Amino acid sequence: MKKILLTALGFFAFFISNAQDIQFGVRGGILASAYDGYKLHKDDNEGIYDGYYYWGNGAYDSNESNVGVYAGATLDLELVDKFRIQPEFNITVVPGDSGYIALGVPVMVKYSFFDKFYALAGPALNYAVDGDEDQFSPSFNLGATYDVMENFYVEARADIGISGYLGSNINAGVGYRF
Secondary structure, three states, X not given: OHHHHHHHHHHHHHHHHHXXXXXXXXXXXXXXXXXXXXHHOOOOOOOOOOOOOEOOOOOEXXXXXXXXXXXXXXXXXXXXXXXXXXEEEEEEEEOOOOOEEEEEEEEXXXXXXXXXXXXXXXXXXXXXXXXXXXXXXXXXXXXXXXXXXXXXXXXXXEEEEOOOOOOEEEEEEEEEEO
């Protein structure tokens, strides 16, 4: 784990040192989330899942979905013409009895197809702060942004869960770069 962290920090330092243009920013919006509510909160939600379909092997069909909000900070780095990299730190809040609070660290690669329009893709590591166990959930993000004004943009994104309990999200929001 230590080697992975040091490699990631070295990779990030390389990009910052070679970046021609660096902008900090903030982002926020709404999301629709699908997740496994039972596994996420199995110790503190006794009785909540009594009405769910019970499989014979002891597992519950406990897929949940809910609307939540997200907010975060971004660092937008220009790599080469039309390519940018955007590491982020986000917090997601999905309310409800089986909702969650999660921290996410996506690293997005941005490509400009047209003036002011970017396609986004990249991995993310998410952590359920209020989960019962080790709640790391890796995911892959796909999305697009459109610069409405010089520093103000709108975005849409799908966060596709690879494993873990947090599942997938569809995000729509706005952002501002300083």
